[in-house]
Amino acid sequence: MALSSPCRCGRHEVVNVNLKTKPAWYLSLYEPGLVPALEQDGLFVPESLVTSELLEELHPTPALLPAEPWRRAADRFFIHSFGTPLAAELARRGTPFFFGDRPGMLDLMVWxxxxxxxxxxxxxxxxxxxxxDGDRTVRALREWASLMxxxxxVSRCVTPLEDHVNYLVTHKVGIVAAQKRNALKSSVESDD
Known part of the structure; x- marks a missing residue:
């Protein structure tokens, strides 16, 4: 499915790729098949953080990374160490978003x-x-999610809950089926 929609860098086309069976045309562009990717004027760049940083460099207004180098490095650290430190960090910063009064790169990578x-x-x-009923850090993260x-x-790109649920269910079914196939294969091999 391909959609055209506006973004901060103008018009673009979104092409959804099946993550389980990536098409040959995509793998021919980038064999590991990481998504998302950007392609423009014959140039191709994959992976979320790399594509986001490229867009930040190409379209620096509004800035998504802090201007101050130490804060920028701290945000990059939290992007790479996603998990429990994030809730505590948001509460520590005491701002609505990690970036401050609006979403920045860290907010967009965590979202x-x-x-x-x-x-x-x-x-x-x-x-x-x-x-x-979570503690202060959990409440800060819930409030942040609501603001995001x-x-x-962000609201123009939100994926409906039903789509996420359907993906997880089909993924879970695929894992169970693979486990059953492997168990059957092991059983047959042990009988030989």
């Missing part, structure tokens, strides 16, 4: 993972990963 949390909760039938959902740029 896709946060967007999927509700789907994991639903598919795994577990308690919410960000409970409403309402951001004009």
């Amino acid at each position: 896709p993972w946060m967007e999927r949390l509700a789907a994991f909760t639903e598919v795994c039938r577990s308690r919410p990963l960000l409970p409403a 959902e309402r951001d004009e740029h």
Whole structure:
């Protein structure tokens, strides 16, 4: 499926790639097949952080990374060490977004993972990963997620919960099927 839509860098085309069976045309561009990727004027760059940093360099306004080198390095660290330090860091900063009063690179790199949390909760039938009665750091992260959902740029790209759930369910079914095939294969081999 391909869609054209506006972005901060003008018009672009979105081409969704099946992550399980990436098409040959995509693998011919980049054999490891990491997504997303940008292609423009015969130039091709894959991987989320790399493509985001390229867009930041090509279109520096508004800035997504802090101007101050130490803060920029700290944000890059948190992008690479996604996980529990993030909630504590957001609470420590005391700002609505990691970047400050608006989303920046760290916010945008963390968002896709946060967007999927509700789907994991639903598919795994577990308690919410960000409970409403959580401590100060969890509340800060919940408030941040709510602000991110309402951001004009993020809201145009939000994937519906149903799509995330469907992906996780089909992924889970595929894993179970593969485990059954492997168990059957092992059983047959041990009978030989």
